[in-house]
Amino acid sequence: MVSFLSLPAVSARPIPTAFSLRKPLIPTPPTFHFKNHRFAVNCSFAEAGVSPNSKSNTIDVVANIKSERIVVLGGNGFVGSAICKAAVSRGIEVISLSRSGRPTNSDAWVDQVNWISGMLTILPDVFYVNWDEVLVGATAVVSTLGGFGSDEQMKRINGEANVVAVNEAKDYGIPKFILISVHDYNLPSFLLSSGYFTGKRKAESEVLAKYPNSGIVLRPGFIYGKRRVDRFVVPLDLVGEPAERILRAVENITKPLSSLPASDLLLAPPVSVDDVALAVINGVTDDDFFGIFTIDQIKEAANKVRV
Incomplete structure (x- = not known):
């Protein structure tokens, strides 16, 4: 069966202006040609009762298909x-790559994601990921990789792991490639030299x-929402939403x-996790959207999709 999920716009060749409508049109079976998420559909329409060898007008429809398939690191x-x-x-279409794979919650959307276990396990010069299983056919990679620890650990998790992912992609x-980074909060340079920020940059x-x-x-900046920690839900929105x-x-x-x-430690507005998403x-969908985006620009981009 041919799937028609996530089909882009269809472009059609001009339809001939002179053809008879005296008899019903009976379509001959369409032919499909698939290659790299694109296909062409050619349909011929002939008058009923006319033999296949008779001259008849045809309508050719060519459909150029672009389907989105994203890989979320840390999904x-x-x-x-x-x-x-x-x-x-x-x-x-979504593939998630994370250490734990499928989440424990039973929300309906969870069943629509391809959950793969096998996060970038960071050891000296070793990254355990089968990229063939993850990246083939993807149209975008989204990395949420990041964490806290010693300076060396943060440089590797926030920096080197993401660098490996960028180069593989x-x-x-x-x-x-879309990276979730962090606002600098107008911090002085000596604080921005920590492993967390140097890794992100x-x-x-x-x-x-x-x-x-x-x-x-x-x-x-600070991202709020309902955060799951094991079986518990931490309602960060109770603080973040009114603060924003x-x-x-x-x-x-x-x-x-x-x-x-x-100053931005106190004055930078928190950001909803839904706005980031x-x-x-x-x-993913706007080819003119690229570069570095601030807190306010993230909000503007979210509103475009929300509308």
């Missing part, structure tokens, strides 16, 4: 799962170098303070 995490959910709700010919540089016209770096509303309501007053060192979807 079982807080941000990653929101991205997976938003993508499948819009008919995008490039080698497999994946058109887009190293990953950003690799994305923008390998994907200068399609790489996307999202820099959210208050800070946006007074941003005209606080804007002069934004140049002060570390929708900004990713905008990046």
Whole structure:
């Protein structure tokens, strides 16, 4: 059976203007040609009662298909799962790569994701991933990789693991790479030299170098939403949502303070995890969306998809 999920726009050759409508048109079986997510459909319509060898007008329809298939690194995490959910709700095929594979919750969207276990296990110079199983046929890779620990651990998780993923995606010919990074909070340079930020910035540089016209770096601040931790749900939205509303309501007053060192630790609005996910979807579907995006720009991108 041929699947017609996630079909792009169909372009048709001009239909002949002179053909008879005196008898019903009976279509001959269409032929399908598949290659690299694109196919052509050729249909011939002949008048009833006319032999196949008789001259008749034909209508040829050529359908150029572009289906979206994304790979989410860390798709079982807080941000990653929101991205997976938003993508499948819009008919995008999703593969998640994470250590734990399929999440334990039973939400309906979970069944629509291909969950693969086998995260980038970071040991000295070793990355255990079967990229053939993950990247073949993908149209975009979204990385939510990141974590805390010692300086060395953060450099490897936030930086080197993402660098490996970027280069593998490039080698497999994946058109887009989207990185979830972090806002710098106007921190002084000596604080930005920690392993967490240097790792993230190293990953950003690799994305923008390998994907200068399609790489996307999202820099959210504090991300809120309902976060699952084992069997418990931590309602970060109870703090984040009202804080975002208050800070946006007074941003005209606080804007002069934004140049002060570390001021954004208090003044940068939190970002909904759903807004981050929708900004990713905008990046997947909009070829003109690339580069580095700030907190406000993430919100704008999310609103485009939401509308």
